[in-house]
Amino acid sequence: MTAPVTTLRPPTGGPPGLKIVLTGPLGVGKTTLVGAVSDIVPLTTEARMTAGGDDTSHSPGKVTTTVAMDFGRLAISNVTVYVFGTPGQARFWFMWDAIVRGAVGAVVLVDTRRLADSFRHLDYIERHRLPFVVAVNQFPDTRTYAADDIRNALTLAGDVPIVEVDARDRDSVRRLLIALVEHVIATTPMPAIVAS
Numbered sequence: 001m002t003a004p005v006t007t008l009r010p011p012t013g014g015p016p017g018l019k020i021v022l023t024g025p026l027g028v029g030k031t032t033l034v035g036a037v038s039d040i041v042p043l044t045t046e047a048r049m050t051a052g053g054d055d056t057s058h059s060p061g062k063v064t065t066t067v068a069m070d071f072g073r074l075a076i077s078n079v080t081v082y083v084f085g086t087p088g089q090a091r092f093w094f095m096w097d098a099i100v101r102g103a104v105g106a107v108v109l110v111d112t113r114r115l116a117d118s119f120r121h122l123d124y125i126e127r128h129r130l131p132f133v134v135a136v137n138q139f140p141d142t143r144t145y146a147a148d149d150i151r152n153a154l155t156l157a158g159d160v161p162i163v164e165v166d167a168r169d170r171d172s173v174r175r176l177l178i179a180l181v182e183h184v185i186a187t188t189p190m191p192a193i194v195a196s
């Protein structure tokens with residue numbers, strides 16, 4: 001059975017919001033995505049990269065990494081969407097359980113050069129039974145693949161939306177988050193949403 005959608009109510013009153021989680025491998029563009037779309041100055045927890053056994057070969061110029069979370073907020077129609085991004089390095093994965101609590105849906109951001117790096121993130125979101133979309137962050141000089149090829153490579157169910165995104169582009173990220181909210185609504189019983 002699908003879990004009911006819970007909404008966040010700000011302590012000061014006002015309209016409720018939806019919490020969503022953004023996850024994906026190290027350096028795939030999570031912090032960039034939150035920064036591009038947030039209506040407020042995003043909360044970031046960047047720190048200098050330390051050696052920790054993580055493969056950084058796909059982002060050679062990367063000097064910082066998210067050590068706790070990213071946080072941003074945006075309005076989609078009359079709904080406030082709160083975006084929580086997970087940290088990338090394996091040594092900070094203990095944060096995921098705290099970040100995912102109360103979320104209604106997730107974005108799994110992937111890089112087609114290293115799809116296998118996303119398996120752990122997909123497993124985690126599926127285990128929490130969260131509706132999710134897969135967002136393909138198209139880096140320069142990478143091949144583009146048909147959605148069906150990505151679906152097969154990631155063994156995704158037929159109803160999981162696959163959306164191309166430019167994590168640096170506000171409109172592109174907004175389209176992605178609208179697709180996620182629509183997917184959450186489509187896969188969650190309506191009385192659960194209305195009653196929350």
Ligand SMILES: Nc1nc2c(ncn2[C@@H]2O[C@H](COP(=O)(O)OP(=O)(O)OP(=O)(O)O)[C@@H](O)[C@H]2O)c(=O)[nH]1
Pocket residue numbers: 024025026027028029030031032033059062064065066067086087088089137138139140165166167168
């Ligand atoms: N060309 C291009 N570069 C991008 C894009 N998204 C992110 N980048 C670059 O990729 C690097 C890593 O981006 P981050 O946003 O820090 O990635 P992250 O997923 O938050 O990384 P961790 O927190 O360490 O897991 C940065 O140098 C970004 O400028 C994109 O869509 N296109």
Ligand SMILES: [Mg+2]
Pocket residue numbers: 030031032065066070087088
């Ligand atoms: Mg980050």
